[in-house]
Amino acid sequence: MALLLLRNRKASALGIPRILRDNVEPFSLNSEKIIGAFASVDVIIRSYCSGSGMKKFDFTDLTRPHTWYPLARKKVRKVILHVGPTNSGKTHQALSRLESSSSGIYCGPLRLLAWEVAKRLNKANVSCDLITGQEREEVDGAKHRAVTVEMADVVSDYDCAVIDEIQMLGCKTRGFSFTRALLGICANELHLCGDPAAVPLIQQILQVTGDDVKVQSYERLSPLVPLNVPLGSFSNIQTGDCIVTFSRHEIYRLKKAIESRGKHLCSIVYGSLPPETRTRQATRFNDASSEFDVLVASDAIGMGLNLNISRIIFSTMKKFDGVELRDLTVPEVKQIAGRAGRYGSKFPVGEVTCLDSEDLPLLHKSLLEPSPMLESAGLFPNFDLIYMYSRLHPDSSLYGILEHFLENAKLSENYFFANCEEVLKVATVIDQLPLRLHEKYLFCISPVDMNDDISSQGLTQFATNYSKKGIVQLREIFTPGTLQVPKTQAALRELESIHKVLDLYVWLSFRLEESFPDRELAASQKAICSMLIEEFLERLGWQKPRVKKVTPRPKLNSAVVSRC
Numbered sequence: 001m002a003l004l005l006l007r008n009r010k011a012s013a014l015g016i017p018r019i020l021r022d023n024v025e026p027f028s029l030n031s032e033k034i035i036g037a038f039a040s041v042d043v044i045i046r047s048y049c050s051g052s053g054m055k056k057f058d059f060t061d062l063t064r065p066h067t068w069y070p071l072a073r074k075k076v077r078k079v080i081l082h083v084g085p086t087n088s089g090k091t092h093q094a095l096s097r098l099e100s101s102s103s104g105i106y107c108g109p110l111r112l113l114a115w116e117v118a119k120r121l122n123k124a125n126v127s128c129d130l131i132t133g134q135e136r137e138e139v140d141g142a143k144h145r146a147v148t149v150e151m152a153d154v155v156s157d158y159d160c161a162v163i164d165e166i167q168m169l170g171c172k173t174r175g176f177s178f179t180r181a182l183l184g185i186c187a188n189e190l191h192l193c194g195d196p197a198a199v200p201l202i203q204q205i206l207q208v209t210g211d212d213v214k215v216q217s218y219e220r221l222s223p224l225v226p227l228n229v230p231l232g233s234f235s236n237i238q239t240g241d242c243i244v245t246f247s248r249h250e251i252y253r254l255k256k257a258i259e260s261r262g263k264h265l266c267s268i269v270y271g272s273l274p275p276e277t278r279t280r281q282a283t284r285f286n287d288a289s290s291e292f293d294v295l296v297a298s299d300a301i302g303m304g305l306n307l308n309i310s311r312i313i314f315s316t317m318k319k320f321d322g323v324e325l326r327d328l329t330v331p332e333v334k335q336i337a338g339r340a341g342r343y344g345s346k347f348p349v350g351e352v353t354c355l356d357s358e359d360l361p362l363l364h365k366s367l368l369e370p371s372p373m374l375e376s377a378g379l380f381p382n383f384d385l386i387y388m389y390s391r392l393h394p395d396s397s398l399y400g401i402l403e404h405f406l407e408n409a410k411l412s413e414n415y416f417f418a419n420c421e422e423v424l425k426v427a428t429v430i431d432q433l434p435l436r437l438h439e440k441y442l443f444c445i446s447p448v449d450m451n452d453d454i455s456s457q458g459l460t461q462f463a464t465n466y467s468k469k470g471i472v473q474l475r476e477i478f479t480p481g482t483l484q485v486p487k488t489q490a491a492l493r494e495l496e497s498i499h500k501v502l503d504l505y506v507w508l509s510f511r512l513e514e515s516f517p518d519r520e521l522a523a524s525q526k527a528i529c530s531m532l533i534e535e536f537l538e539r540l541g542w543q544k545p546r547v548k549k550v551t552p553r554p555k556l557n558s559a560v561v562s563r564c
C-alpha cells in the first residue's frame, strides 16, 4: 500500500465528511496578508477594548454580513438574476456578457463547470485563468478567471461577475460560500444564474446592499418529455441514454449489466472519481465517434453540465443522504432530468423515465411541481471574526471558538449558520497539535474526507509533521512507485482515497508553499492514480470482441510509475 498509515489509528475514527471541503477561502492565508490583517484586527480590538469609552463588541453578531465586504459596498452593483428551468440558456447568456466584459470572474459549484467556462472563454480569445482549490492554470495577461465558488475573489474590482447555480446558497454545507460570493464580489455587473426559487430571498438579502436588482426569466430551449413507460429491461437501452443511480456499487453493477448484452459500452461518472477522470469519461461519452455511447452516473452530473444525453433513466428515486434512504427532492429530480436533450446537442428532444414503473408517479409529480422557495442562505464567520474572538479569549481551542460561535451566533432571518459539524471533528484532532490559530483553521477547512479512513489519516499525518518540523515531504507519507492498476473494487476504492490524500497535499501546497514543497510530485502521482483508475474502468465489464476505436490517451508506463 502506497500510504504509510498513521501509527495512531484513533484519529481515523473521526469522520470528516464533505462540508467545508472544497477550500473555503474567506481569508487568504499567505503570510504577508495574515500579518497585515492581524495588525488591523488588533487595532480594531484595541479600539473596542481600551480607554474609558470601552464598548463591548459582540463578535458573534452576524446580523449584518454585507458590511464584511467594504470593497463591494463601495459600488451600486447592477445585479441580473437569470432564472428559469434547466436548459433555458441562463448560463449561456451570462457567459456571453462575461466574454464581452473588460475583466471578469465566473464562480461555479463544480470544477467541471469552471473548466468548461475557462475553455469556452479561451477558445473565444478571451484569456481566462482556471483557479480551483487544487489548480492554478494561469494564462498570460488574463483579466478573466473561472473559479470554484469557494475561490471567489472578494478583494479585486471586476467589470463583470457570474455566480452559477445561485440557488445553492441554501445548501447546508456549501451555501455560505455562495452567500460570501453574492455579498462580497466587487463588480459593476453581477449575473446570478439559477432556479426561480431563489429570487425572493436574494431580493431580500440585497435590499440592504443598495444594489440595483433585475430579474430576467427564461423558458426551456428544447422540450423535456416525461415518458409514461419505464425502461423495464436493459435490452431497451439506446445510444445516448444516461442511467442514474446513487451508489457506487450500483454504478458498477449497471455498467456490467448493460455491457454484458454486447450492444453498448458505458462511460461512468460519480463523485469520488478523480475530477480529471470524470471529465475524460464525460468527454468520451460526448464524443460521437467514441464507442462509449451510454452513461452510468450518479447525481455528480446533476448541475449545469452540457452532455449529449437523449434520455435520463432513474434506476431509483431514492437516495441515501448519510442518515436515511429518502425520496429525491423536487429540485434534485429537475436538475438531473434537465441533463437530457440539451439545446445544441445532437438530441433536440430530451426524454426522462425510470427503470421501474412503480417510480414513475414520483418522477412525473416532481417534474410538474415548482421547487420550494428558498428561505435562508448559509453563513459562516470569516477568519477575521474568529481571530478577533480568539484575541479576547486566548485560552480557547479552535473547537471551543467554533462551538461558541455555533451556540451564540446571532443571525437575521435571511440566514442560517452553516453546518459545521464536520469542521468541529477536524478541530478536535488539530487542537491536539501545537499550531497557531490560522494554521489550525487552514487544516479545518481543507478538502479532507474524514469519512474516508485513508484520507483522514493523511490529513492528521500532514498536520502532525507540519507542527513538528514545519516542512512536510510527500515521501514521508506516500511511497512513490507503488501504485498499481486495481484488481478489485476494494483496491479501486483505496486508489480513490490515495488520490484524495494527494489532492489534499496539492491543496495545502498552494497555501503553505514552503512547507509543502512537493506539489509537482503529488500532482504527477495524482495523474497516475487517475490513469490507473481509468485502466481499471476499461478492463471492467464486458468488452466488444473487436478492435476498439478509443481516443488515444497516455499509456500507463510502469517505468514512469516506479521512477516517480
Ligand SMILES: Nc1ncnc2c1ncn2[C@@H]1O[C@H](COP(=O)(O)OP(=O)(O)OP(=O)(O)O)[C@@H](O)[C@H]1O
Residues within 6 Å of the ligand: 085, 086, 087, 088, 089, 090, 091, 092, 093, 193, 221, 303, 304, 305, 306, 338, 342, 343, 344
Ligand atoms: N442563444 C444561444 N445560442 C446558442 N447556444 C445556446 C444559446 N443559449 C443556450 N445555448 C446552449 O444551450 C445549452 C444550455 O444552455 P445553458 O447551459 O446556458 O442552460 P442553463 O439554463 O444554464 O441550464 P442549467 O440550469 O442546466 O444550468 C448550452 O449548451 C448552451 O451553450
Ligand SMILES: [Mg+2]
Residues within 6 Å of the ligand: 090, 091, 092, 164, 193, 304
Ligand atoms: Mg446553467
